[in-house]
Amino acid sequence: MDDEKANISSDSKMRQRKPLGWIAMPYILASETLERLATFGLMANFMVYMVREYHMDQVQAATLINTWSALTNFAPIIGAFISDSYTGKFNTIVFGSIAELLGMLVLTFTSLIPNLRPPPCTADQITGNCIRYNDLQLYVLLSGLFLLSVGTGGIRSCSVPFGLDQFDDSTEEGREGSRTFFSWYYTTHTIVQLIAMTLMLYVQNNISWGLGFAIPTFLNLFALVMLFVGTRFYVFVKPEGSVIAGIFKVLVASFKKRNVPSPLEVGYYRPLLETSSQSNQLILTDQYRFLNKAVIVMNNDEAGNEKGRSCTVRQIEDIKSIISIIPIFASSIIGFLAMNQQQTFTVSQALKMDLRFPGTSYTIPPASITVVSLITIGIWLPFYETFLVRHIENITKQEGGISLLQKVGIGNFFSIMTMFISGVVERKRRDMSLAGVNISIFWLTPQQVLMGFYEVFTIVGLTEFFNKQVPMNMRSIGNSMLYLGMALASYLSSAMVSIVHSVTARGGKQSWLTDDIDTGKLDYFYYFIAGLSTLNFVLFLWSAGKYRYRNM
DSSP states (O other): OHHHHHHHHHHHTTBSSOOOGGGTHHHHHHHHHHHHHHHHHHHTTHHHHHHHHSOOOHHHHHHHHHHHHHHHHHHHHHHHHHIIIIIOHHHHHHHHHHHHHHHHHHHHHHHHOGGGSOOOOSSOTTTSOOOOOOHHHHHHHHHHHHHHHHHHHHHHHHHHHHHHTTSOTTSHHHHHHHHHHHHHHHHHHHHHHHHIIIIIHHHHHHTOHHHHHHHHHHHHHHHHHHHHHGGGGOOOBOOOSOHHHHHHHHHHHHHHTTTSOOTTTOSSOOOOOSOGGGTTTOOOOSTTGGGGGGGOOOTTSOGGGHHHHOOOHHHHHHHHHHHHHHHHHHHHHHHHHHHHHHTTHHHHHHHTSBOBOTTSOOBOOGGGGGHHHHHHHHHHHHHIIIIIHHHHHHHHOSTTSSOHHHHHHHHHHHHHHHHHHHHHHHHHHHHHHHTTOOOBGGGGHHHHHHHHHHIIIIIHHHHHHHHHSSOGGGHHHHHHHHHHHHHHHHHHHHHHHHHHHHHHTGGGOOOTTOSSTTSSOHHHHHHHHHHHHHHHHHHHHHHHHHOOOSOO
């Protein structure tokens, strides 16, 4: 309990004034919602834009999108280090918003100015004469995408941590507010995706690309205005210098003093603290005890060099919190694999199914089946936060009903069930298709609902976990770990697809993952992912059992 009070006390000193909580939230949530609606609305149909307007083939367009997505997912890590070390969260968000707005303007100009894209094909794009883009047109397009990545690196890394800064975790009201913030943040995120995948796609495909790009650009500008309107209500946490330097200082100091008796066993050391008010609160824990030696100030040290030779208790405990979350981070990478498969092979399944809406002649776009998971999230999260959580709290006697890692663990279980049900449905679909019957696309609904519950528990839980279980001066870095995990999961998923495809095709056999899924064994691949997810679940339970919560 003393350690908890010490951490909260030291974190509170980093704020300039008392947080106003939900008073500041309308401006932050409005700004973030509009910004996400702008980016999702611009990029949801971008591959079609490149194929139709720039005359790229599917491989070129997919390669460009994948490269851009990887850069965009890694960018928040860079933005996080800059924010936590030098610029602060608000300034980083503003810089990112401006860069993103410029990138959107560039892409909007490509749709409005004919000279910035190739001329239309003279006939059908596949059989007609289509002039390829020139170098200048490609450079303009890439510059817009690069600015979007820069902007995303600033916004994604800091948006959630900046929202958390507005709550005082030393009070029950502040802790409840910050917990609720995560759920409502993800709820608005889901609603935005629904709008982007329906209304914005309709405008771009059926009205004009110029209007379809101009609307998101305007929304992004309005989001930046809303961010500035709320400045009088915000709490601004100052950066504390290079985070990396502090990490290396602790590691180097503990290594140099590795042969010195542990500070928990000797009495001739004294800890170096930032302020005397913290000296009665901060203590060294016995977790990762080899790092504790970094705090020792030896009798023969020169007084003027103490700060260069020793570290504070807070610095050491902060590094321990970073090390502690690494196993949880590692297990999350495997957990994201199920989500990746639902965004790729599910579309391949849908293309082989009856796409008609029951009782009508309306044809459902194959990729739109993923809207089911978004609807699940949009319904469940508000229901959980406004009704169910109170009853769970009465049973468990715990704030939020269940712990963060319990929430993530429940989500991991749903990921296993998602892949298992996906395999069962795919087996049924393939057997019926080979018999000449195309079953309805709505057979994919159960796995999409399960995937929605996975995101509700795991994504929301990990977002809260990575933000709250790191020191306040490293929150941007903690928040960016979620996007880093997603990026690594994307690479791992691509590698697994290639490996499974090549291994199962050895000896002239039919690959599990053929282009024609009716002749493949996609259900086996789903079961394989379910098996990996099960092993990962065991690893997660082991890691969660050893984890010690910070500030909880």
